[in-house]
Amino acid sequence: MLHIKNLHARVEEKPILKGVDLTVNPGEVHAIMGPNGSGKSTLANIIAGRSDYEVTAGSIDFQGEDIVEMSPEERAQAGIFLAFQYPVEIPGVSNTYFLRAALNAIRKSRGEEELDSLKFLGLIKEKIKSLEFDAAMLNRSVNEGFSGGEKKRNEILQMAVLEPKLCVMDETDSGLDIDALRVVADGVNALRSSERGFLVITHYQRLLNYIVPDYVHVLMGGQIVKSGGKELALEMEERGYGWLEEAIGAGR
Amino acid sequence: MMDTIAQIQSDLAGITFDPSAWPSLRESRERAFQSHKTLGIPTLKDEEWKYTNLREIREDSYKIGQYVALQRDEVSSYLLEDLDPIRLVFVNGHFHLELSSSPSVPGLTFSTLANGVPSELGLLQKIEENTFAALNHATFADGAVVRIAKNTKIERPIMVLNMAVADVDRTVYCAPRTMIIAETGAEATIIESYASVGSRTTFTNAATEIFAGPNTRLEVVKIQGEGLQARHIANVEIKQQADSYLDHFNIAFGGAFTRNDINAFLDGSNISSRIDGVVVVGAEQHCDNHTRLDHAFPNCNSFEVYKHVLSGRSTTVFNGKIYVHQDAQKTDAKQTNQAILLSPEATMNSKPQLEIFADDVKCTHGATVGQLDSMPQFYLQSRGIPKDEAESLLIYAFAAEVLEKISHPGLRDLLEAKLFAKLAADREA
Structure with missing residues (x-):
């Protein structure tokens, strides 16, 4: 469904992604982990089509079409959904x-x-109903004055309403306490299906206890440096990112 | 005595003073006319008129507006029948009985100056310093009087509609005058609406005096809905007494040239004042809003929000002054002025002014002028909403935020629809 090949991208003049390869098939949940500044959020935003990032090489293929030149709304219409790390407040709407x-x-x-x-x-x-979403929040302006948990729940509600084919979740766990995290994860799990793919981006392994991935990739320095099953997340949690950095450094 | 042509001719060709009109007001009208002649027509050198050029108004020649028997179907969209308002209609400053609908409502005096001049007339207008307020006082043909009796709440909106009707040869001049007097504890929503008919220029020189007595609660909505060739100057003077709440909304969509001076004097303690504006202009429109809030007593608050959306080659001016007098301790005043420029050729001139002579006050002002933020835009697009639609939605939301404060739901809906239509029209242009 999603095929990313040799993706290079930069923001302003700074190269962030330096050759990412990734394939997500329908029904699969892929987790991307990585330290701060590794390019995780950049990858998420580029898939959604944010214009602040420039793709300098490579391709992103979604359901047989290269989407690099597509506008964000065309991608959404094709079935891509990005759950924002910081959902945007829109007063008056x-x-x-x-x-x-x-x-x-x-x-x-x-x-x-x-x-x-x-x-x-x-x-x-x-x-x-299923998201424990307060109906009063429907009449309020989009995300305005929402708590961190409410904002993330609102993202999941949008996902549930729009029923995308590919859900990209950018650090959905950030700013959530354990109860809110559980509610959000339940919402995501309810949306898992054999036709839908997930790309779950996170800094911590914690989220992956609730949204259990099929594959885990570690993104570092703009490249996927290691891939594995769900057990890789636990290993990363236990050993941190440092050892991998050293291992890669030694191998080069 | 004034009798020669030179003596009764104003600086604006064709606008003359009629000393024989309004015998009971002879003294103040003569004084006003003299003041207008002395002050003349300001130029760009005048600090108060720095960004608003009166050249076209100064160089035009005028015909004093006469009564026109407008038919209902010519003005139906301005009558706001859906709101079921209590309504007075003036045409070129003259009362139009057939279009008015002024049933007897207990506690409400809703009449014309011709029917009786209230003793409050002229108490607030600054005829010694404001040439157009002075000219209005010297030249009004008639005017509206709204008096709400003590502790009366008027449920239906009260509306004064001023129609300017263009003529074929010269610019029609009219001087609408409105008196709003709310006695202690009164409550009402009042709409002051301006519109025009015809394709030639008109010049409306309006003056309004609003007396908000102690413990009153007023919502006053001024709608500048004149045609895109109309010129409009309005002086709105507000006096609020202790414990009153007043929200003034300035909805400025129409007119080629608009200048509003909206001044509120907070003449007591525990007053809440709201001075709000939504300005949506495009093409060659020019709209200048000068506001002034005078905090004279302790423990009052004022919140002012002005929002502007500019397209085409339009220009706007926002000059907001907050004056905190020495005795006005514990003043809480906040001013916000925002503009979105949708065209590189549009210009916004912004000038907030705080003058504070008390030491225990909270006064803030913030001004932003710019384009739409990119993140909300991306957020909407990322949900499938096309770029154009996302942009329209965000611009609408930006401006509609002010309208949301209007408490009368029917009026709010109506103005939101007007806002939507005006934004769409500016977009197409």
Whole structure:
């Protein structure tokens, strides 16, 4: 579903990604771990199409199409979803309005009928139940004044409503206490299916106790330096990133 | 005595003073006219008019606006029938009975100056220093009087609609005058709406006096909805007494040239004052808003939010002064002025001024002028919302934030729809 080949990217003049290769198939959950500054968030944002990052070489193939030149909305319409590390506050736009506009934009791009507000409310009611999402938050401005946990839950709600094919989660665990983390993870696990792929980016192994990955990759210095099964996450947690850095350094 | 042509001719060609009108106001009107002649028409050298050029107004020639029997279908969109307002309509400054709807409401006097001049007329307008306020006082043909009796709450919105009707040969001049007097404990929502008919230029020189008595709660919404060729100058003088709450909304979408002076004097303690504005201009529109808040007594607060959206080659001015007098301890004043420039050729001039003579106060001001932030834009796009739509949504949300404070739900919805339409029109242009 997602094939990243030899991806190089920079922000302003600074190279961040230096040749990333990664394949995610439907139904798989891939975790990307790595120390601060390794390029994890850059990778997430580039997949979603943020224009501050420039792809200088390589390709990102999603469902058979190179998406590097696509706008963020085209990627979303194709089925890519980025759960933000820092969800953006948008004063003056109600959460309900936003969610409906997003869903209808995606439906429209697929030639599906747009949902009127009544049908939409029916849909959203069902979705918020499973996420322990306070219905009052629907009428508030998008993320404005939300707690860290509420913001992340709002990301998962959007994911549940938009039903993407590929979910990229950028440090979803950051700023969450253990209860909030569990709720968010439950929301994600409920969305796991054989047709949907996940790319879970995290600094800590903790999240992966709740969202159990099929594959774990370690990103360092803009490259994936080690890949393995879920046990690799535990090893990273136990030994830290330092030993790997040294091991790579020695091998070079 | 004034009788020669030279004596009754203002600095604006065709606008003359009629000494015989309003005999009971003879003295103040003559004084106002003299003051207008002495002050003349300001130039860019005048600090208060630094960014607003009156040349076109100065060099034009005028015809004093006469009554026009406008038909309902010519003005239906301005009557706001959906809100079921209590309404007075003036056409070129003259009362239009058929379009008005002023049922008897207990506690409300809603009438015209011709029916009786309230003793408060002229108490707030600064005719000695403001040439246009002076000219209005000397030239108004009639005006609206809104008086809300003690402890009365008026549920239906009260509306004064001023229509300027263009003529074929010369610019029509009119001088709408509005008196709003809220007695102790009164509560109401008042709409002061300006609109125009016809394709030629009109010049509206409005003056409004708002007396908010002790413990009153007023919402005053001024709508500048005149056509894109209209010129408009308005002087709004507000006096608030102790324990009152007043929110003034300045909705400025229309007009080729608009200048508002909105001044609130907080004449007592425990006053809350809100001075809000939404300015959406495009093409060659120019809109200048000068506001002044005078904190004269302790324990008052004022919050001012002005938002501007500029397209095309439009220009705006925001000049917001907060004056904290020596006795006004524990003043809490906050001013925010924001602008989004959607075109590289649009210009915003921003000038916040704080003058503080008390030592125990909290006064802040913040001004931002710029483009839309990129992160909210990316966030919306990343959810599938097309770039254009995301941009429109964010601009709308930016400006609509001010309208959300309007407590009358029907009026708020109506203004949100007008905002949406104006933003769309500026986008297309």
